[in-house]
Amino acid sequence: MRILTYPEAVREATDQEMSIDPSVIVLGQGVDDPKAILGTTKGLAAKFGPTRVFDTPLSEDAMTGVAIGAALAGLRPIHIHIRMDFMLLAMNQLVNMVAKMRYMFGGSVSVPIVIRSIIGKSWGQGPQHSQSIYPLFMNIPGLKIIAPSTPYDAKGCLINAIRDNDPVIFIEHRLLYYQKSYVPAKPYTTAFGKARILSKGRDITLVGISQMAIECLRASIYLFKETGIRAEVIDPVSLAPLDIDTIARSVKKTGRLIIVDNAWVPCGLGAEIISRLLVESKLKGFVAQRMGFAHTTCPTTPALEKYFYPNAQSIAMKAYQICRPGKKHWRPNTKLKIEEVEFKGPF
Amino acid sequence: MSKISKINLGLTERFYRSLYRIRKVEEEIARIYPTDKIKSPVHLSIGQEAVSVGICEALRLKDKVFGTYRGHAMYLAKGGDLKKMIAELYGKVTGCAKGKGGSMHLIDTNHGIMGASAIVGTMIPVATGYAYALRYRKSNSLVAAFFGDGAVDEGAFHESLNFAALKKLPILFICENNTYAIHSHHLKRHHSDNIFIRARTYGMPSERIGDGDIFKIYRAANKYIAKIRQGKGPAFLECLTCRWKEHVGPNDDFDLGYRSEDEVSCWKKNDPLKEIGLLLSTATRERIESKVQVEIEEAFSFAEKSPFPSKEKIYQDVFAKSL
Numbered sequence: 274m275r276i277l278t279y280p281e282a283v284r285e286a287t288d289q290e291m292s293i294d295p296s297v298i299v300l301g302q303g304v305d306d307p308k309a310i311l312g313t314t315k316g317l318a319a320k321f322g323p324t325r326v327f328d329t330p331l332s333e334d335a336m337t338g339v340a341i342g343a344a345l346a347g348l349r350p351i352h353i354h355i356r357m358d359f360m361l362l363a364m365n366q367l368v369n370m371v372a373k374m375r376y377m378f379g380g381s382v383s384v385p386i387v388i389r390s391i392i393g394k395s396w397g398q399g400p401q402h403s404q405s406i407y408p409l410f411m412n413i414p415g416l417k418i419i420a421p422s423t424p425y426d427a428k429g430c431l432i433n434a435i436r437d438n439d440p441v442i443f444i445e446h447r448l449l450y451y452q453k454s455y456v457p458a459k460p461y462t463t464a465f466g467k468a469r470i471l472s473k474g475r476d477i478t479l480v481g482i483s484q485m486a487i488e489c490l491r492a493s494i495y496l497f498k499e500t501g502i503r504a505e506v507i508d509p510v511s512l513a514p515l516d517i518d519t520i521a522r523s524v525k526k527t528g529r530l531i532i533v534d535n536a537w538v539p540c541g542l543g544a545e546i547i548s549r550l551l552v553e554s555k556l557k558g559f560v561a562q563r564m565g566f567a568h569t570t571c572p573t574t575p576a577l578e579k580y581f582y583p584n585a586q587s588i589a590m591k592a593y594q595i596c597r598p599g600k601k602h603w604r605p606n607t608k609l610k611i612e613e614v615e616f617k618g619p620f
Numbered sequence: 621m622s623k624i625s626k627i628n629l630g631l632t633e634r635f636y637r638s639l640y641r642i643r644k645v646e647e648e649i650a651r652i653y654p655t656d657k658i659k660s661p662v663h664l665s666i667g668q669e670a671v672s673v674g675i676c677e678a679l680r681l682k683d684k685v686f687g688t689y690r691g692h693a694m695y696l697a698k699g700g701d702l703k704k705m706i707a708e709l710y711g712k713v714t715g716c717a718k719g720k721g722g723s724m725h726l727i728d729t730n731h732g733i734m735g736a737s738a739i740v741g742t743m744i745p746v747a748t749g750y751a752y753a754l755r756y757r758k759s760n761s762l763v764a765a766f767f768g769d770g771a772v773d774e775g776a777f778h779e780s781l782n783f784a785a786l787k788k789l790p791i792l793f794i795c796e797n798n799t800y801a802i803h804s805h806h807l808k809r810h811h812s813d814n815i816f817i818r819a820r821t822y823g824m825p826s827e828r829i830g831d832g833d834i835f836k837i838y839r840a841a842n843k844y845i846a847k848i849r850q851g852k853g854p855a856f857l858e859c860l861t862c863r864w865k866e867h868v869g870p871n872d873d874f875d876l877g878y879r880s881e882d883e884v885s886c887w888k889k890n891d892p893l894k895e896i897g898l899l900l901s902t903a904t905r906e907r908i909e910s911k912v913q914v915e916i917e918e919a920f921s922f923a924e925k926s927p928f929p930s931k932e933k934i935y936q937d938v939f940a941k942s943l
Contacts, residue, residue, distance in 0.1 A: 298756070324756055330786070335745035335779030342749020345734060348756065350749075365776070369739045370746065378727045378735050379717035380937035414938050438940040466943065514943045 277456040279449050282424035283313040283389075286431040287351065289460045291321050294349065297435055299326045300340060301353030301389075310353055311391070311450060333362035337388070341371050344386045349435055357390040357444065358404045371440045372415035387434045392446045392483065392535065394582070399573035405483070405536040405566070410442055411513050411545065417465055418513040420444040420535070422486035424454040425620045426510050429463025436462065444512075446484040446535065451612040455620060466514035470523070471616045474503035477529040477592050480520055481508060482542050485533040491585030491614045492592060495605035502596050508616075512542065520546060521554035528558065529595050533583050534565035541565055560595050564588060585609070631677070632899050633908065635834055638673040639893045641912045642693045645702065648916055649692075649709065650870030657924070659711035660722030665693030667864035667884070670892040671796050672697035674837030675764055675857075678845055679732075682761045684754075686747035687736040689724035690796075690863075694766050699731040702919040712926035719929050720937070740801070741767060741774030744793070748780040751791035751854075762790040762848045770801030772815050778822075781856070785823035788853035792844055793819065795858040802867045803878040819856035826856035834892045862887035 277285065291297045304310055305318035305328050318326040329336045333354070340350040354360055360367065367388070374384050393402040410416050417439055421427045427445070434441035471486060472493050481489035486508035493504035505523045509515055524530045530550075532543040543563030550556045564583040572578050586605055593603045646666045652658060665672070668690070676685065676697035687694040695705060701716060708715030709723050716728055724738040734750065737743045747765035754761055771777050772795065784791050795815055799806055807813060819826035825844065829836045837859055844855035862884055866873035874881045897905055935942060 330779065330782055332775075332779035332783065335748070335776045335783060338742065338745025338776060338780070339749035339752060339783060342746040342751070343753040343756075344749075345746065346750045346753030346757075348753045365739065365742060366745065370737065370742055374735070375939070376937045377717060377721045377725045379715070379720050381717070381727055381729050382735065383940060417939075 274455045275458055276453050277424050279424045279427055279445070279452045280312045282428040282456045283431055283445065284315060285456070286428040286435070286460070287314065288317060288320070290432055290435045291317065291325065293460065296347060297349045297351065298343065299351045299353065300329050300336060301355070302329055302331060303355060304328060304353055310355055314353070333359050334366055337363035337366035338370065340386045341366060341374070341384055344384045345382055349385050351387045351389060351435065354388070354390040356402050357392050357406060358401050360388065360390055360406065367410070368413055372413045375439070376415060383438045384440055385438045387431070387441050387443055389443045389445065392444065394446070394448050394484070395578065397573045398571070400570045403571040407442070407444055407512055408536050408541045415440070416513060417441045417511070418444065419465060419511050420483040421510050422449055422452070422481070422483060422508045423469070423616050424452055424456050425618070426463050426469060428456050429461050430465070430510065432460055433462040433465060444483060448484050448611055449487065452487065452615055454615060455618055463510070465511040466516050467511065468507050468509045468516040468519040470505065470519065471508050472504065472506040474505035474527070476502045476527055476596050477504050477531065478520065478523040478527045479504050479506045479588065479592065480530065480532045480542070480546060481506065482512070482533065483535040485535045485583060487611065487614060488583060488585045488588055489533055490616060491609050492588035494609060494614065495585060495589040495607045496592055498607055499605055500593060500597070500603065502592065504592060509542070515545070515549070517546065517549045517554060521550055521556060524550060524556055524559050528560065530559055530561045531588065531591055531595065532561070532563050533588055534563065536565055537568055538563050538565035539568065562591055562595060564591060632896060633904060634677055635673055636896045636900055636905065637908045637912065638677065638697050639669050639834070639896060640909060641915070642669045642673070642696045643893055644912055644916055645696060646692060648920060650865070652920070653870040658709045660709050660724070661868050662709070662723045662870065663690040663868050664865045664870065665690055667887060668796055668798060668861045669693045670832050670834040671794065671837060671859045671861050672766070674834045675792070675794055675841045678838055678841035679764060680761065681732060683764065684732045684734050684750055684761065685764045685766065686734050686743040686750070687726070687766045688740070688743065688768060689736060689738045690768065691726050691736040691766070692723070695726040695728065695733055698733050700726065700728040700733050701731070702915060703922040704728065706919040706923040707926050710923040710926070711928060712923055713929040713933065714922070714926040718933065718937070741771035741776045743767070744771060744780040745776050748784050748789060748791060751784065751789035752787060754790050755787070760849060762792060762845065764792045764794060766794045766796060768801070769795060769797040769799065769806045769815060771795070773801070773809055781819060781822040781824070781854070784854040788851065790848045790851070791854045792841065792848060793854060793856045795856070796861055797858055798861050798863045800863065800867070800879065803876065816856060816858035819858070824854045824856055826858070828858040828860065830860045832859070832861055832887065832890065832892060834896065864888065
């Protein structure tokens with residue numbers, strides 16, 4: 274079993290697709306610098322040359338347009354933002370243009386671009402380096418939105434995104450960069466619209482988005498070790514299209530659900546998933562809770578930041594309340610580091 | 621139009637045909653518009669035709685153009701399918717965007733017309749990216765990006781010029797400066813009247829053609845296009861021009877008081893359509909005009925007879941394959 278870290282998996286997917294397909298190019302601020310987007314573009318500029326891997330001016334809006342134009346001409350650009358916050362500078366091209374182009378031109382054009390972005394957290398990332406704006410994009414037709422939590426899915430989804438003929442927003446998380454998992458050496462694709470069950474359980478369903486999938490996995494270990502509660506942990510992987518059926522099957526079995534969003538709660542995945550379970554899956558009689566970022570600006574000081582994010586402990590406590598209503602307060606004693614909890618498969 | 625004698629007659633005929641065709645199409649749209657058969661706001665090109673014709677006559681079929689919501693002239697001048705254009709304005713399924721784009725989003729990839737946007741300045745970076753791909757593929761084609769003086773206010777304009785110059789991309793930027801962004805005079809929006817000079821500071825040759833002379837526009841386009849094809853990087857043309865009609869819709873707008881009738885009448889006096897027409901014999905002119913009239917009648921009749929898209933088309937083309 275070959276084990277890779279998340280950034281190694283992202284790098285390998287990019288390298289392999291660039292080797293197979295000369296139309297794949299990489300652009301973004303710092304893609305060819307010594308830090309190489311946290312290692313994810315390391316060596317690519319040397320291997321593929323400066324016309325295929327190039328640094329850009331700090332012009333997020335125009336560079337998104339450049340990627341779109343290159344895609345119209347048949348290239349497959351990967352445009353990288355080292356923080357997701359920077360995508361807000363490109364909303365015009367993303368929302369007014371790329372999401373709509375196939376449609377507003379009557380199907381006469383294809384825009385196969387991938388936008389990679391990394392969500393920051395901790396070390397004082399603060400108000401403008403920690404945002405996670407995928408709920409904004411989920412409201413827009415014409416975009417595919419992918420947020421894998423495992424290195425295995427990161428590679429498969431990125432290759433699938435590069436080969437996809439539509440715009441794909443590929444969301445990574447800085448803390449997921451510690452994750453390691455089995456990653457096959459050969460190129461493979463992970464189809465969009467299929468959720469991954471990270472842990473089987475019958476008592477409660479925990480749906481975690483991006484890094485919150487790993488927090489849910491940690492919470493499930495605390496719950497089982499200390500209370501015997503078996504949580505089923507689901508990583509949707511693909512946010513648009515969203516695999517509601519896998520979540521519905523789980524909730525039908527457990528009758529209990531917490532959605533832990535990696536974003537602010539209003540109009541987020543929690544609202545979306547609960548609504549669709551009610552309206553589309555016609556589920557009744559289940560208990561549901563939503564968790565996510567505190568609805569305030571992300572504070573820089575760790576003294577306040579620790580109250581901003583859900584974590585394994587707060588998720589486990591909420592799950593316990595739902596599974597054991599009326600029982601006395603429980604707080605897990607187990608503490609596992611982020612890098613200690615990984616999904617090992619089977620994939 | 622003093623230097624006309626040096627230009628061959630074939631070119632003059634092509635100019636006249638193209639200018640006349642655009643003018644008559646726009647006039648027919650204006651005539652039909654009050655009937656509400658056209659289901660799309662129209663930003664007519666009347667008065668601005670010479671810029672599109674002068675540039676597009678200098679381009680090859682394989683060259684690409686990117687335009688704006690005031691894009692009828694560019695679409696027609698580059699050879700866009702007239703029937704599909706009118707059907708698009710009528711919202712019919714036979715339109716160039718199957719009725720989903722309308723007047724502001726004309727496209728005809730078979731003729732190198734890569735689309736137009738209703739958001740000012742948004743196509744400039746897209747055109748620039750297309751030029752990047754052409755250079756990457758070592759193509760001999762180039763891109764012409766059309767935009768108005770309003771686009772110069774947008775960040776994307778400056779970001780794109782910088783990148784195009786930095787990478788020496790095969791792109792010709794054409795600023796159709798008609799002085800107004802809707803009703804706002806450009807000197808209410810810009811410190812100085814120097815759009816073409818600003819382009820130079822990004823690192824590309826640039827000039828202004830101030831009188832709308834189609835021959836000057838054509839010559840300048842040819843000069844820069846030759847350089848662009850040699851790999852010398854982008855160039856910039858600022859063409860002063862005049863929108864005769866209101867910003868959107870088929871009428872005059874002098875009643876609004878934001879500009880005087882005199883501002884427009886001096887452009888009307890030097891109307892290139894009239895001046896080019898005078899260079900041709902009556903017989904030649906009539907031959908061209910009658911052909912164009914037939915083509916226009918056929919196009920409107922095609923649009924009238926075409927069906928609207930059926931209900932299930934609403935979700936088609938959101939993605940390559942429906943999810």
